[in-house]
Amino acid sequence: MARSLPDGPSDDVAVSQTSVDLPQGGTVRPMTRWGDPVMHRVAQPVTSYDEGLRSLVADMVATMYAADGVGLAACQIGVDLAVFVYDCPDEDGVAHRGIVCNPVLELPEGKDRLLDDGEEGCLSYPGAFVACPRPDFARVTGEGLDGSQVGYEGTGLFARCLQHETDHLFGTVFADRINDRARKKLRKAMENAADEYPLDWPVGVDPQHSGAGQHAD
């Protein structure tokens, strides 16, 4: 998921206790765009928690940071596998970092279901943001990089991110969740920003110089 607001100072940011160390040393890969079939089908489940998975996840992490994203699903680098990564602040500004394989999403129901009408953007449709109402709290269960059971929950942008990335692994992009008018606005914004995002983006982006809102709006 793309970040719609400039990143705050990254020093001394509070990190959630449930955060894990994301694998480093991966290779930045070109971002797969909406329209590619891998973005619009249910991903294959993860069954092997091996070096191949670790290597894939390291590439996903490198690509997410190069693109200044807050979350990334495997299909966004063209891989048909049900795993996503994130490094995303919640509504209190606390950073959540993690990896989820085979995610199962739980959302509030009834009177607990409150919609957050915030803006959303996707690294696979870069440079475009529109409001997308979603529950303001989400919980995801699944497996971590070693196959152990994990469960993460949160608020704010992090709640949105858990929903957005789980959606990706079920072949849903957020344009599927907005009305025609919003979808047209989104498309126009993406087309207007297209020059900033060559087809191999974010390959070649210096991570030191991404961020600070460069890709916002």
Ligand SMILES: [Zn+2]
């Ligand atoms: Zn996305």
